[in-house]
Amino acid sequence: MERREFLKQVTQIGIGAAAITALPSFLKGMRLNTDRPWNFVFILADDMGWNQTGYGGSDFYETPNIDSIARSGMIFTQAYAPAPTCSPSRAGILTGKYPARLHLTEYIPGDPYPWAKLRAPKMVDFLPLEEITIAEMLKPAGYVSAMVGKWHLSKDKKYKLGRPGDPDTQGFNFVHPTVKPEDNANPNKDAHHAIEITNEAIKFLEKYKDKPFFLYVAHHVVHRPIMEHADLIYKYQEKKGSDELINNPIMGAMIERMDTEIGRLLKKLDELNLTQNTIVVFFSDNGGYNKLQAQDPLRGGKSMLYEGGIRVPFAIRWPGVIKPNTVNSTPVCGIDFFPTFAEIAGIKNLPKDVDGVSLVPLLNQTGDINRNDLFWHYPHYHRFGYMPSGAVREGRYKLIEWYERSFFNEDHPVSLFDLESDLGEKNDIADQMPEKAKELWEKLKQWRKGVGAQEMTKNPNFDPKKALFWNDKVNPNDPKAIGQYY
Template sequence: MKTYLAATLGILIALSQISCTHSRTTAEKDRPNIILVMADDQGWGDAGYNGHPFVQTPAMDAMAKEGFVFDRFHAAAPVCSPTRASVLTGRHPIRTNVANYGHYLRPQEQTLAEILQSAGYKTGIFGKLHVGSAQPNTPCNPGGMGFDEWDIGLNFFDNDPYLSRNGTVEHYEGKGSVVLMDEALAFIERYKDGPDPLFAVIWFPSPHYPHAEVPDGPKLYEGKKHAGYFREITLLDEQLGRLRSELRQLGVAKNTILWYCSDNGGLLAESSGGRAKKGSIYEGGLRVPSIVEWPGQQLTGRSALPSSTNDLMPTLLSMAGVDARLRHPLDGIDISPSFDGSMVQRSKPMGFWHDFKDGDLTRSDQILKAIMEKQKAGVPRPHDPPRLLKDVNEFPDYPEEFSPGHAAWLDWPWKLHRIEGTTYELYNLESDPGEQTDLSDEEALQQHLEDMQQKLLNWQKSVVMSLNGEDYNSY
């Protein structure tokens, strides 16, 4: 195990609190605001604009009609925390040590928020974090990830949630999805007229189980299977509509990039958009809704380009005109050329890998309530120091060939699966989007199969080396 010195950790914490204060150039002042909105467990087919037979999603439908839709957009992982890490880093989440739910993003990672903060953005995150701590004095809280302000839960939450506002836990009343939108809109209104563009991350806790949040008005979907799940999707949609409306009323919609997606496939295989559902790296566990709008640039259309949450960071930096010095190799690419149709094929295949190691259960309300009580009493808080320094300064030493779980290599239209390092399956997604016909034994495809196997193996080795800390040795 390799251990970073305490002094190094102290420097990282200090640096994470420094925001850039240089005078703004005209180009910097004109940079777009960026707002990322993410659902928790909404499948590709769980929206009206993708053909769901009854769920009501008028805001998503309008956004899809007026904005730009990615039809083959994938979460980087089939569960929540890893995908969130991919959004923040542009890297496959195992590289960042977020190999499953509940693990913390390493503070050595360079985040989108840090880059935008250094480029003059005012940054905030609201809602479900699930890649770090909610307490102060740790590089694993949102402040250490580049966010100036934050009001977050550690995991999913529901009605009357406990949330941490910049390290101080408060108990809120109301529907969690409404509460977090209240906080996000307050952030936007507070800084909309300031000298800096805004970067806001809004990560909903819905439609994750237990589905206790319900929209106001008549009880929807009575008698339908999984009615609670679909009610929470409609509640989330109402809040997305509220955000879009407020951006227009505040006069900032024109120069705001708003990007909506989900963190993994849905809970129902029949509407997941592919084989299986959440928890699987078959298409049903990865394919998710994705819509982006930028009214000032009249961004409209629809693309079948294969893409993923790894692509958000390089794409947004390109759209915002931010030329960043990236410290680590990315798995994502800039897909903004797809907006005008000049990119119709992906230049870089996509790798997926799940069940590398177990998840870490995080009971958000239970943990945050205990922290709040200790904060009020002025006594040492629970989970200190383990949660404050979790995943910070110890690195594993896995063999390069370590390959547990289920991995896949998507080089459109071919998708190769590698299960527990030994079993292979090959599908042509263009002719077989449901991944039903395994072609790995087809004689005519053996050379192609071997080439894909080698590329997947090389990629998995690179991921293990990143996890072992190799990417951090150069600085």
């Protein structure tokens, strides 16, 4: 369905500003303020690992305000990003679709790897305008939307009002994009814009407090370059465990800064009497960069389809609906926010190719979700990654296909893991369970066909001596320029 057709049909079926009090039946009797629809505040961290929150078990990272969201709501222990890198993950979150369906499967613009064995497909270079975002989906229901912070779904970071692909062309009324700092930025002056992002988010709340809203707060923490105020870093350097690979003092300082700003945002909701009508989500776009901080007990990290690259922290509070201190172990994904928010807002006529499912039955504890599998498609080489790959999660089992090996009919084209007994993916059981591996591999291949995924092709310029170089302009004598296979 085309974007304009969708918006027209949604309006025609009566889900306009005048009809927003016609709430779904499952919400009747739950509302604390029945004359107002639910607001949504979606807080997205950047490259934050599954093990970097206090509520998740860390005694090194201090996240009291994020933990407060978890304590007053629900945490998901098996939440997944739509992709192992930022742009495709953000696209999946905002549209409810698998990045493979969107043909946006790597961060924009991606690493070319001109001499590798396989050639990555040519993907779209910004989120297509025909795709409907959460902001556009909510608009006919009278919502006003804001995007503050990191966007990374445009051709470049030279944002300009009205330019196709920039946030205001994707349904956002209030826009304040920021970019990550340069390596030589002053770490004592809000280098990652955590304070600035929160200031702008608060401005939005103050201006639109009387309307239903969707506030998308996209932080740069803890993306490289890692930097923070020296005094705050010193605090974490002096903490027990600061020398362990699972802890990073600079990241600790960065996370505390972001958490403090999240606290300011939550306090503003209280001050404006919005807390009881506002759903708050905390999520991360992908796993952490494991060269800077180990993702233990998970394997790998950002840009990999091991658990460390795609399993992320997820906490949500929904006043009067979610019981405090609730833990859910159902595998869920970032593509699920689109249909979840739609159901809560009473919007039913969604695009037919949305891949996510509504999490409402899990949130209000009335049932389970109707889904057996989750999929990933990453046909790219990445400087911090392992190999181009795809994956499927079905119940306790997860299969990863290694595209180089499968393309050239090499040994061990797939790996199979039992996540219930082997969360760290240390034991590949594909040879022990060949039938299960075959079943999941076929399921993964059929899924790619079904969503129209772009496949890798043989690279005619393959040069084994240069294959690990990610750019044709790098110095071959610089070891930092070589992509590593971990």
